[in-house]
Amino acid sequence: MKFGFFNLMPWPHYPEPPRTYPTPNRDYDPQVGRQLYHDYIDLLVHAEACGFDMALCNEHHFSPYGTMANCNLIGSILARETRTITLGMVGNLLPLSNPVRVAEEYAMIDVMSGGRLIAGFMRGVPHEYVAYNSPPGESRSRQKEAAELILKCWQEPEPFGWEGEHYQFRSISIWPRPIQSPPRVLMSASNEESAVFAAQSRAIMAMGLISDMKLARANVDTYRRTANDHGWDPLDEEIMMGASTCICETDEEAHEVFASALDYFHGTLMKPTYDALKLVLQAGYFNKQQAGASYDSRLDKVAAKKTIQQMIDAGSIFCGSPESVVQQIKRFKHELGCGGINMSMQIGNLPIATVRKGMDLFRDRVLPHVRDL
Amino acid sequence: MYQTKIATLAAGEVSYFEAGKGSPLLVLHTSGGPLWTPLLEKLAGERRVIMPVLPGFGGTAMLGGVASVVDLADLAADFIRTVVGAPQVDVFGASFGGRVALYLAARHPDLVTDLVLEAPAGVAVGAHPAAQDPQAARTGLFAYPEKAAHLSPTPDIADGNRAAFRAYGGPVLVDDELVALLPTIRTQVLTIMGTLDRVTLVEAGQHIAAAMPNGRVTYVYDAAHGVQVDQADAMFRVVRHFLDKGSAFIVASREYA
Numbered sequence: 001m002k003f004g005f006f007n008l009m010p011w012p013h014y015p016e017p018p019r020t021y022p023t024p025n026r027d028y029d030p031q032v033g034r035q036l037y038h039d040y041i042d043l044l045v046h047a048e049a050c051g052f053d054m055a056l057c058n059e060h061h062f063s064p065y066g067t068m069a070n071c072n073l074i075g076s077i078l079a080r081e082t083r084t085i086t087l088g089m090v091g092n093l094l095p096l097s098n099p100v101r102v103a104e105e106y107a108m109i110d111v112m113s114g115g116r117l118i119a120g121f122m123r124g125v126p127h128e129y130v131a132y133n134s135p136p137g138e139s140r141s142r143q144k145e146a147a148e149l150i151l152k153c154w155q156e157p158e159p160f161g162w163e164g165e166h167y168q169f170r171s172i173s174i175w176p177r178p179i180q181s182p183p184r185v186l187m188s189a190s191n192e193e194s195a196v197f198a199a200q201s202r203a204i205m206a207m208g209l210i211s212d213m214k215l216a217r218a219n220v221d222t223y224r225r226t227a228n229d230h231g232w233d234p235l236d237e238e239i240m241m242g243a244s245t246c247i248c249e250t251d252e253e254a255h256e257v258f259a260s261a262l263d264y265f266h267g268t269l270m271k272p273t274y275d276a277l278k279l280v281l282q283a284g285y286f287n288k289q290q291a292g293a294s295y296d297s298r299l300d301k302v303a304a305k306k307t308i309q310q311m312i313d314a315g316s317i318f319c320g321s322p323e324s325v326v327q328q329i330k331r332f333k334h335e336l337g338c339g340g341i342n343m344s345m346q347i348g349n350l351p352i353a354t355v356r357k358g359m360d361l362f363r364d365r366v367l368p369h370v371r372d373l
Numbered sequence: 374m375y376q377t378k379i380a381t382l383a384a385g386e387v388s389y390f391e392a393g394k395g396s397p398l399l400v401l402h403t404s405g406g407p408l409w410t411p412l413l414e415k416l417a418g419e420r421r422v423i424m425p426v427l428p429g430f431g432g433t434a435m436l437g438g439v440a441s442v443v444d445l446a447d448l449a450a451d452f453i454r455t456v457v458g459a460p461q462v463d464v465f466g467a468s469f470g471g472r473v474a475l476y477l478a479a480r481h482p483d484l485v486t487d488l489v490l491e492a493p494a495g496v497a498v499g500a501h502p503a504a505q506d507p508q509a510a511r512t513g514l515f516a517y518p519e520k521a522a523h524l525s526p527t528p529d530i531a532d533g534n535r536a537a538f539r540a541y542g543g544p545v546l547v548d549d550e551l552v553a554l555l556p557t558i559r560t561q562v563l564t565i566m567g568t569l570d571r572v573t574l575v576e577a578g579q580h581i582a583a584a585m586p587n588g589r590v591t592y593v594y595d596a597a598h599g600v601q602v603d604q605a606d607a608m609f610r611v612v613r614h615f616l617d618k619g620s621a622f623i624v625a626s627r628e629y630a
Contacts, residue, residue, distance in 0.1 A: 019586065021623075131623045276623075283624035 001333065001373040002237045004054035004088055004342040005047035005359065007221065007258035009040045009074075011064035012349035013232045014268050021272035021279065022062035022131065026310045033067065039352050043345075044078055046356065048085040049312075050363040054118065056088040056342055061096075061131035065269035065348075068340075071120075071320055072105040079113035090186055090206065090342075091120015094150075095131040095142035100172055102146070107178040115179035121147045121203065124192070127276035136280050140193075142166050147185075147201060154182040186240070199226035205234070206342065208242035210315040213335055218239070220336055236339025245343035246350065247325050247358035247366065254320045257354055260261040262317075266349030282346055322365035329366070333373045334369045375409055375417070380425070380456045384448055388443025388454065389425040393417030396463045398616070399453060400402045400424035401445075401470030401477070403599075404538040405514070406531075407431045408524045412433070412601035415609040416465075416484045425452050427473070432530045442495075442541055442548075443471075448477035460484075461513040463616050467491040467601065468573060469538065471564075472548060478562075479554040487619055489612050490581070491572035492598050495548030496555065498580040502546055506571035509598065510544065516569050516597040526601070546574075555584045562588045563615045563622075565608055567596030587620065 014027060044055045055078055057071035068074055071089045087109060092102045099289050110117035123143045129136045145164045150225075152160065157174040169196075189195035189205035198205045205223045210216045220239055227234050244262070248254035311317045318328045332338055345355050375392035390407060398420045400413060416422050427445055428436040441446055453462055463486045468476025471493025478485045483521045515521045526534065538544075550627055562585055566578040578590035591611055596603035614629035615622040622629075 024583075131622050135625045135627055138627075278622040280624050281622035283618055283626065 001370050002053040002055045002240075002340040003051070003327070003362075003370075004091075004242075004340065004345040005044065005050070005052040005088075006056040006058070006242065006342050007040050007044055007068075007346040008058065008060075008066040008344060009036070009068045010265070010269060011036075011067055012264075014064050017271045018064075018096045019309070019318060021127065023064050023272045028064070036067075039072065040346060041077055041081070043352065043355060043359070044074070045081045046359060048082045051367045052085065052358045054086040054088045054092050054340075054361075055082065055154070055206045058090055059093050059122070059124075061128050063127070063269070065265060065273070065326040071223070071241060072109060075109045075117075076112060079109050081100045081111075082116075085116070086118055087116050088118040088186065088342075089120050090118070090121045093122050093124035093128055094146035095124060095139040096128060096134050097146070098171060099149040099167060100144035100174065102154060103150040104174045106150070106172060106183060107154065107176050110178035110183050111176045111178055115183075116182065117178070117183045118186050118204065119150075119183045120206075121150070121201075122188055124302065125273075125277075126191065126280040130276050130280065136212070136284065138166070144197065147187075150183055153187075154178055166209070173357075189219050189223055190223050195222040196226045199223045199234070200230055201233060202227075202230075202237045204340075205240060206340075208342070208344070210243065211239065213315040216315060217336055220338070236337065238257075238340070239336070239338040239344055240340030241315075241336055242342035242344060243316060243318050243341045245325070245345050245349050245358070246354075247318070247320070247322055247345075248354070249279075249321060251320040251324055254324075254344045257350065258317070258319050259308050261348035261350040262308075262311075263272060263305075263348075269348065276334045322361045325362075325366050329370045330373065333370075375413075375422075375424075378451040380452060380516045382451045382455055384439050384451070385428075386449070387425050387452065388431070388433060389421045389423055389452070391421070393421050395420045395421070396616075397421045397423060397457050397459050399449065399457065399462045399464045401449060401464065401466035401473045402427065402430065403467045404430075404469040404534060406526055406534040408526075410421040410599075410601045411520070411605035412525065412608055416612070419613065420463075423457060424543070425449065425456075427470075427537070427565065429540060430534050432533055435537065435540060440540070442551075443476055443480070445473045445541065446480055449473060450476050450484055453481075461486045463487045463489070464613070465489040465491070466493065468540060468598065469494050469541075472496075472545070473553070475551055475558070478558045478560045479551075482558065482560065484561050485569060487561045487565070487616060489607075489615065490562060491568060491600050492566055492570055493564060493577055493581070494573060495545045495551050495563050496576045496580050497546050498552055498584070499577035500546060502576040504574055505546065505617070509571040515546040515599045516567070516603045517609075518594060520605075521599060521602045525556060552580075552584070555581070555588075556586065558585055561578055561586060561615075561620050562611070565590065565600050565612070566590055566592050567600040567603060568586065568592050568594050569597040569603075570600075589623075 034183035162169045187198035189198045230260040247260035375390040446542040470493040471490040564581045582590045
């Protein structure tokens with residue numbers, strides 16, 4: 001079993017739930033932020049010493065829940081600061097980006113790290129499209145076209161042109177080209193359509209924010225079946241499941257500190273994101289005059305408050321003592337057939353020291369029992 | 374093109390311009406008087422645009438009992454009830470008219486759906502008076518004055534406009550009474566600011582966004598105070614999107630690109 005350490009790089013000091021999307025940045029203190037970046041990067045580097053196979057970076061915009069606006073900036077630091085760990089950029093949001101730029105930056109990370117890149121070809125979530133003024137209805141087609149163009153950028157031996165629906169370039173020849181030929185690609189497979197696309201693309205599938213283990217299993221089955229239809233058989237390690245994770249000495253301690261951190265995450269940091277999601281639905285399905293309470297109620301369940309145990313049972317989080325987390329990971333392997341687990345351990349306002357302690361517990365008391373699953 | 378009509382309100386007769394069909398949009402004009410700008414022409418292609426001539430402007434007489442910006446807001450409310458024939462209307466107020474529109478939204482919230490402001494007067498909280506270009510109100514209203522050439526009123530009417538503006542209190546950088554009301558206005562508000570504006574300072578839009586619960590600011594590039602003249606197409610794109618979609622106008626759409 002392969003394991004990844006994922007860091008959202010949240011802002012842990014927001015005073016109260018923001019009243020609007022996007023969150024005004026007046027409450028961001030850049031001097032505090034400077035230290036946070038250093039501490040968060042230290043954790044990603046520490047992941048290598050803790051036996052994690054992957055250090056995972058992400059991209060979010062206009063959001064206090066994740067202050068990594070460009071994962072490649074952090075990835076380039078990790079390329080220098082680490083030696084062996086795989087660098088998972090999960091990743092650039094293709095519908096929002098210039099695909100040639102993505103191909104170049106990923107190639108740089110791959111070269112600088114000696115071929116350790118996993119290149120995430122992500123589609124993003126709705127509030128990202130709002131942030132970058134990209135029509136949500138085009139996100140899938142943009143992702144598909146950009147993914148193909150990036151692979152071309154990495155593999156074409158001669159300058160080439162591209163005349164697509166969304167992108168047009170007269171002549172492309174990126175420098176550098178990557179060490180891996182091509183780099184491994186990862187895609188989100190959080191719904192059936194995404195799972196099919198990931199399998200068709202021969203990409204590693206990744207799922208996060210699981211709310212139902214049966215639905216997650218259905219996505220895995222779709223991914224495997226589609227892959228077989230396209231002439232290949234995914235390895236277990238190409239099926240990655242992500243979950244927010246908190247490991248403490250005891251179950252009681254872990255449940256208590258994680259409940260508080262997740263309350264802050266969902267109730268404060270994520271609130272504007274939920275508001276933006278409502279606006280996307282409103283823009284797509286309703287005129288202003290027609291918009292009433294109906295679209296709100298469908299989304300309220302996204303932020304519905306659950307207990308820690310309910311979230312563990314649903315497969316949304318790993319939480320507890322090292323021994324409990326071992327059992328939770330074994331359940332994932334048994335029920336989902338996954339060979340990769342991405343642990344999002346720096347979330348909400350969880351203290352950095354708590355996260356570091358959890359990483360050490362993972363190394364000493366979790367990993368020895370799950371490495372050979 | 375618009376028609377000129379006369380309405381009889383409680384305070385007296387008020388003339389108004391009207392064009393187009395569809396959802397009504399009430400326009401509250403600037404201290405430059407009722408100018409039928411390129412933006413209004415575009416909006417009238419989709420909406421019923423109605424612009425009352427505020428008493429004293431556009432060659433009309435002042436009305437007894439209408440002596441302040443607050444009085445103008447109450448007059449506008451009466452106009453909505455008497456003329457528009459809809460329980461609520463979207464409102465567009467520019468510069469001086471933006472100040473009137475904000476009072477209208479504060480004093481008569483049931484009458485206003487969404488509110489568009491262009492470089493509104495009276496709300497530039499935190500602005501340094503010295504940053505205001507004293508010549509701009511006369512010579513710097515437009516980045517492209519040639520676009521406004523055909524809109525200029527006759528000298529007599531222009532003199533009347535200036536006299537009416539003075540009668541209503543003249544230029545005001547910060548209207549403390551209005552500023553105190555802003556947090557109470559729940560209406561969705563889009564404030565348009567030109568990047569070259571030297572009359573309404575940048576703090577006006579910033580304050581709307583900070584102080585109003587549903588206030589937003591959008592900068593239109595390469596436009597001065599008269600954005601609706603300098604960059605009519607750009608302003609039309611964002612205003613049309615906002616008026617159609619309300620707060621969801623921040624979600625990109627090819628239809629409004």
